[in-house]
Amino acid sequence: MSHLEWDESLCIGVYAIDKQHMKLVELVDEFLEAVARGRGDDITEEIIARLREYTVRHFHDEESYMEEIHYPARGEHHAAHRELARSVKLFQRDLYKRRDVSVDVLRHFLKKWLISHILDCDMKIGEWVRKEEEKKKIKAGEKEVPTQAEQQAENEALSESPEAEEDES
Numbered sequence: 001m002s003h004l005e006w007d008e009s010l011c012i013g014v015y016a017i018d019k020q021h022m023k024l025v026e027l028v029d030e031f032l033e034a035v036a037r038g039r040g041d042d043i044t045e046e047i048i049a050r051l052r053e054y055t056v057r058h059f060h061d062e063e064s065y066m067e068e069i070h071y072p073a074r075g076e077h078h079a080a081h082r083e084l085a086r087s088v089k090l091f092q093r094d095l096y097k098r099r100d101v102s103v104d105v106l107r108h109f110l111k112k113w114l115i116s117h118i119l120d121c122d123m124k125i126g127e128w129v130r131k132e133e134e135k136k137k138i139k140a141g142e143k144e145v146p147t148q149a150e151q152q153a154e155n156e157a158l159s160e161s162p163e164a165e166e167d168e169s
């Protein structure tokens with residue numbers, strides 16, 4: 001069975017969140033391994049219960065962090081968390097009903113459930129934090145030009161006309 005493993009591509013660049021994501025990946029992998037080895041339902045149910053418990057804690061911590069930093073997209077991110085919590089709850093209910101859920105189906109669901117969220121939603125938190133840090137550095141005069149694109153825009157503006165507008169996309 002291929003393992004679900006943590007790798008650098010899942011790193012959002014915020015230490016506390018990355019640490020919890022690592023733990024989540026570990027729990028998902030542990031769960032998939034238990035199912036693959038055909039361990040008793042009580043064990044797989046115990047692991048998925050732990051996974052849900054840890055997920056609740058993680059969502060809570062991540063949401064507190066977004067509040068703390070005034071992350072602008074926190075509203076939609078909260079909604080995405082509610083949806084994820086709901087889908088894992090429904091999946092857990094299915095699992096109780098149908099004892100023959102295959103490892104592949106589980107792996108596909110959990111991978112999509114966790115990895116897609118990290119890559120699509122959580123990654124944006126890290127990107128936003130880095131942009132804000134850049135802005136602070138510029139404000140503090142520690143950095144003059146934030147990106148290559150802005151440097152290029154500035155160079156073009158200087159060479160063309162003094163009124164040329166800078167492209168600050």
Ligand SMILES: [Fe+2]
Nearest residue numbers: 062117121122
């Ligand atoms: Fe999240």
